[in-house]
Amino acid sequence: MSVSTSIKVRSVHDNDRHQLANLIHFETYVHRHLDWRPPLDWIGHSPYLVAERDEDVLAALVCPPDPPKAAWIRLFAVSSSWHVGEAWNTLWAAAREQLRGIDEVFVAAIPLQQWFRSILGKSGFILADNVVSLVWQRGTALTPPKDLPLRIRPMNFDDITAVEELDWKAFGDLWRNSRDSLMLAYKQHAVATVAEDDNGMLGYQISTASPMGGHLARLAVHPNAQSKGIGFALVCDALDQFERRGAIRVTVNTQEANAASLALYRKSGFRLTGEVYPVYLYGPNSG
Structure with a gap:
């Protein structure tokens, strides 16, 4: 289902927590980094982007540099009402724009699901190592x-x-x-x-x-x-x-x-x- 014409991409607000929690816990296409902190605890760091339609949060992408040279993809989650590839392309373009102002930053991910590996490969990510x-x-x-x-x-x-x-x-x-x-x-x-x-x-x-x-x-x-x-x-x-x-x-x-x-x-x-x-x-x- 294509909804891109009515999509707004913005930085997360603290009052998005409830919708984000539903997105993380109940949707199928969810990537979570193996992390010391849960995804909602990254609110306040950038890039932490959400895509919404009529104030309904449909997708989120979280990849703040921490430490400064390494921006791990902490969260990518998409509603079933939006095509996962289109959601990624929309949010990834916005995240890249924010990260361009940071010198020599690497974006990295450890994708546990094949669907996310495929998306990363199509976006210019390379398989650099295995854990x-x-x-x-x-x-x-x-x-x-x-x-x-x-x-x-x-x-x-x-x-x-x-x-x-x-x-x-x-x-x-x-x-x-x-x-x-x-x-x-x-x-x-x-x-x-x-x-x-x-x-x-x-x-x-x-x-x-x-x-x-x-x-x-x-x-x-x-x-x-x-x-x-x-x-x-x-x-x-x-x-x-x-x-x-x-x-x-x-x-x-x-x-x-x-x-x-x-x-x-x-x-x-x-x-x-x-x-x-x-x-x-x-x-x-x-x-």
Whole structure:
């Protein structure tokens, strides 16, 4: 059904929450990013665009840069009364216009549904990588890490500034977490630890609880301290804590192209599950 002649595209208003919630929870064509915050919590950030007809919200696209160089598509949702491709083209054109004022920003998405992968491919996005899932099962032997001149302790609120600085040094633009995201991650943690020596923080990990145990959501080691067993020590400590709590399994995701990360998790007893999530990328020179 074509309704484009009567469509108005605008930035979201706070009073759109109810209609957006219905769109997110009851429509078929909905993409949601695997995120620390729900889609409605992005209200107040831009681009957060809605398309409406006669004050009825028919579609929404949310892709604010966070951190500054990475605009992940946090939400794309469309009413069944509008063709999904037409809805995307309308909102994506408006979002691109807003993003043009930001230097060197990448737009990225992890589409879990084939319909959204097809839309992204037709819009100039390229398949840049895959995220793979691994699982550690209770009963897997834990190899003790070697003795290292460091301490592993619980993370606390006062660590967030150092965690943010380390995170930005350990990851490239696309995979960094902003301070706000790290704060949300910390607030949702089940196990969060830092590794440090007398000179400061060397690494950190943040894990969340899951119905069967836990999920290792974030792991980073300072570039100057990598390949020294610090990441392995942090992972082993987290697994030990989960095992003592009765966890049956712990999961983790990492990039398929990240050989060092895959080797670390395999050494820690994780095994690939076969789940693969594609990462699509639209670069600053893509159009």
